[in-house]
Amino acid sequence: MLKNIIIFKENLYKWTFTILAFSSLLFLSGIVIILFKEGLPIFRKVKIFEFLFGKFWYPTYQPPEFGILPLILGSFLVSIGAMLICVPLGIGSALYLNEIASKKQKAILKPLIEILASIPSVVYGFFGMVVLAPFLQNLLNIPIGLCAFTASLTLGIMATPTVCSIAEDALSYVPNSFREASFALGANRWQTLVKVVIPAAGSGISTAIILGISRAIGETMTVLMVAGGSAIIPKSFFDPVRPMTAAIAAEMGETSIGSDHFYALFAIALILFLITFIFNIIAEIVSRKYRLKLGLAG
Amino acid sequence: MKVKTFLITILSIITTIFCYAEKIVLEGSTTVLPIAQKAAEVYMQKNKDADISVRGGGSGVGIASLIDGTCDIADSSRPIKDSELDKAVSRGKDIKAHIIAMDGIAVIVHPSNKVNGLTKKQLKDIYTGKISNWSQVGGDNQKIVVVSRDTSSGTFEAFGELALDKEKVRPDAIMQASNQAVASTVAKTKGAIGYVGLGYINSEVKAIQIDGVMPSKETVLTNKYPIARPLFMYTNGTPKGLAKELIDFIKSPEGQKLVEEEGFVGLR
Numbered sequence: 001m002l003k004n005i006i007i008f009k010e011n012l013y014k015w016t017f018t019i020l021a022f023s024s025l026l027f028l029s030g031i032v033i034i035l036f037k038e039g040l041p042i043f044r045k046v047k048i049f050e051f052l053f054g055k056f057w058y059p060t061y062q063p064p065e066f067g068i069l070p071l072i073l074g075s076f077l078v079s080i081g082a083m084l085i086c087v088p089l090g091i092g093s094a095l096y097l098n099e100i101a102s103k104k105q106k107a108i109l110k111p112l113i114e115i116l117a118s119i120p121s122v123v124y125g126f127f128g129m130v131v132l133a134p135f136l137q138n139l140l141n142i143p144i145g146l147c148a149f150t151a152s153l154t155l156g157i158m159a160t161p162t163v164c165s166i167a168e169d170a171l172s173y174v175p176n177s178f179r180e181a182s183f184a185l186g187a188n189r190w191q192t193l194v195k196v197v198i199p200a201a202g203s204g205i206s207t208a209i210i211l212g213i214s215r216a217i218g219e220t221m222t223v224l225m226v227a228g229g230s231a232i233i234p235k236s237f238f239d240p241v242r243p244m245t246a247a248i249a250a251e252m253g254e255t256s257i258g259s260d261h262f263y264a265l266f267a268i269a270l271i272l273f274l275i276t277f278i279f280n281i282i283a284e285i286v287s288r289k290y291r292l293k294l295g296l297a298g
Numbered sequence: 299m300k301v302k303t304f305l306i307t308i309l310s311i312i313t314t315i316f317c318y319a320e321k322i323v324l325e326g327s328t329t330v331l332p333i334a335q336k337a338a339e340v341y342m343q344k345n346k347d348a349d350i351s352v353r354g355g356g357s358g359v360g361i362a363s364l365i366d367g368t369c370d371i372a373d374s375s376r377p378i379k380d381s382e383l384d385k386a387v388s389r390g391k392d393i394k395a396h397i398i399a400m401d402g403i404a405v406i407v408h409p410s411n412k413v414n415g416l417t418k419k420q421l422k423d424i425y426t427g428k429i430s431n432w433s434q435v436g437g438d439n440q441k442i443v444v445v446s447r448d449t450s451s452g453t454f455e456a457f458g459e460l461a462l463d464k465e466k467v468r469p470d471a472i473m474q475a476s477n478q479a480v481a482s483t484v485a486k487t488k489g490a491i492g493y494v495g496l497g498y499i500n501s502e503v504k505a506i507q508i509d510g511v512m513p514s515k516e517t518v519l520t521n522k523y524p525i526a527r528p529l530f531m532y533t534n535g536t537p538k539g540l541a542k543e544l545i546d547f548i549k550s551p552e553g554q555k556l557v558e559e560e561g562f563v564g565l566r
Contacts, residue, residue, distance in 0.1 A: 058466055060449045070469070129479075134486045144443045144487050146472055229448065229473030240472050250448045250475060256355070 032273070039270035042066065042263035051267065057231035057242070059251065059261040066264045070231045072271070074148070074241030075217055077234050078227060081152025082159055082216040087209055089156070090163025094208075097164075098171040099193060110168070117161035125225035128154035133226065142238045146228035149237040154226050155216045163212040170204020171197065203290030210283035214276050220245035244268050320540040321349040326360020326373030329452035330529050332560045333399060334373050337548045340556060348540055364532055365391055370541050372532040375401065375456065392535045398548050400563040402496045402518035402526040403457050406481065406503040408488050413437040415507030418524055421461055424491060427468035432489065444471040445483050445492035453477065457493050460525045477561060493525075495561035518563045529562065 042051065046066045054067015093113065097106055132154060133145030174197050182192040198205065228240025229250065248265050255262040324334045331354050338350040353369075360372035365386045378386075378393060386393045405421060407413060413436055416424070423429040424442055433439045446467050447454040458464055472490075474480045477498040484492040485502035492503075496513060499505045505513055508524050517523035537545055547553045554564035 056469065060455075061464075061466055130482075137487065143441045143489055144472060144483075146483065224475065230470045232470045240470065242473065250473065251450050253450055255450070 035270045035273055038266035042267045045260055068268055070233050071242055071244045071247050073233055075243040077148045077241055078151045078243050079213055079216040082155035083213055085156025086159040086163050086212050090160045091167050094164045094167035094171055097168050113161050113164050121221040124154050124158050125222040128226035146240055147238045148234055148241045151223050151227040154222050155219055159212040159215050162215050163208045166208035167205045170201040174200040203287035206286045207283045210279050214279045218276055220249050224249050244272050322370040322540045323351050324371045324373055325353045325355055325363045325369040327357040327375040328354045329375040330373035333557055336556045336560055337553055341544055341547050365389055374530040394533050396531045396545050397528045398531050399529045399557040400518050400526055401456055401529055402513055402563050403493050404496050404499050404505045404513040405493050406484050406505050407491050409504045418509050425462055425467055426465045440489045443487050443490040445480050445490050446471040446473055448473045448475050496563055497561040515563055
């Protein structure tokens with residue numbers, strides 16, 4: 001009797017957690033199905049090629065134009081800019097924290113960087129819009145501060161803690177014996193860092209970079225507030241842009257369900273999903289490759 | 299068991315009584331939507347048994363529903379078209395118009411801008427991309443930064459119809475999500491031009507004349523200011539019951555206060 005109860009309880013726990021673990025799979029497949037179901041109908045009206053490479057995004061006019069090239073380029077420009085800022089900042093601070101900082105410094109710095117990660121994106125957006133944009137406008141003498149450059153800067157600062165904390169974790173997994181062996185062979189600190197520690201943590205660092213880019217490309221609130229929102233093909237970093245996420249957020253509220261515009265916004269979401277999906281797969285492949293190379297894989 | 303049956307009977311009687319509470323449906327323009335929604339909310343708070351449901355959909359949808367009899371009040375940001383009137387008459391409907399508010403859009407620039415007024419033609423050329431420098435309209439040699447509301451906004455739609463004759467806004471215009479955001483962007487950007495509801499003009503921006511007329515409550519109400527329009531509610535026949543009460547409420551001083559709070563121009 002007692003044994004039966006124990007077995008029952010054990011099974012109950014097992015199944016509960018199995019269901020919980022698989023529920024994320026359920027959500028994911030639900031989202032993917034909806035994205036395809038609501039995104040694909042637009043391609044009956046607009047050819048995929050015209051949709052992806054059309055230069056004009058005028059979804060609310062008669063006749064509407066659904067060309068998302070300006071939006072895709074806007075997203076990429078802002079993300080590349082953000083990457084140029086968050087990669088050196090994030091990895092640099094991770095290296096300092098793990099290799100150079102004293103215990104005391106680390107105890108102060110690490111929580112501070114993590115606080116940076118917990119600031120809501122709308123606060124970054126507000127900061128970018130009210131403080132950074134007017135400042136840059138005066139400093140650089142550009143016509144308008146709300147542009148790809150300001151958005152990149154804000155996103156770069158936002159993504160830095162993500163990159164830093166993942167890279168720092170990766171560095172801390174490098175066994176100390178590696179460093180000791182390197183020093184024993186007469187390498188100095190710099191040589192050890194560049195030739196031993198960074199390659200050994202390479203998989204984690206590249207994952208950090210790719211997740212940082214994913215975060216930047218998927219970020220919505222900040223770019224909506226800071227990037228300016230013009231659906232043009234940007235010619236410089238100082239042009240205003242309308243990234244894909246900003247277009248979806250700004251327009252979804254007022255489209256009627258089932259209209260071409262509605263389907264077009266879902267198609268943008270689908271493309272965005274595919275882009276981040278590819279980035280995540282690349283991150284996975286890169287990290288495996290590195291692990292195998294170093295013989296760290298199980 | 300008996301008590302339960304008794305309670306159920308009582309409950310069903312009460313629900314039947316409450317079902318007799320009058321119900322009306324408002325449908326139409328998304329521009330009028332905030333007014334209709336706010337008025338319905340306030341009215342229902344005061345009269346607990348009133349049941350008012352408010353839907354968007356656009357002016358055309360609202361008028362079509364009114365003709366089909368699926369709504370009681372059609373919200374519209376434009377006068378009814380002749381084709382719609384013909385259709386209504388053929389269905390034996392007698393459409394009555396009620397002006398509930400005015401919608402005026404002010405054009406604003408940075409306070410340091412020398413330009414004090416534009417013609418409607420110049421304004422249109424600036425927004426559609428034919429004019430790109432302030433020197434072309436009598437200002438300093440400075441690039442014009444065009445600021446617009448995002449495409450989903452009712453103000454964007456109204457501006458497109460009243461000022462741009464439905465032509466496309468230049469693609470490099472800065473798109474902002476709210477009247478407030480347009481005003482603050484224009485306030486911080488030297489070469490900027492933007493447009494906002496009349497209620498959003500403040501000391502940090504400069505409103506300019508259009509065709510020689512300054513935007514104000516008076517010029518909008520007297521039809522002198524060109525970027526303005528009346529907002530309508532249409533009913534089938536002279537409104538009765540709850541529909542009449544709601545329209546009267548919106549036209550009352552209290553209702554007109556709500557209209558102004560939503561950024562429109564009250565009728566008095």
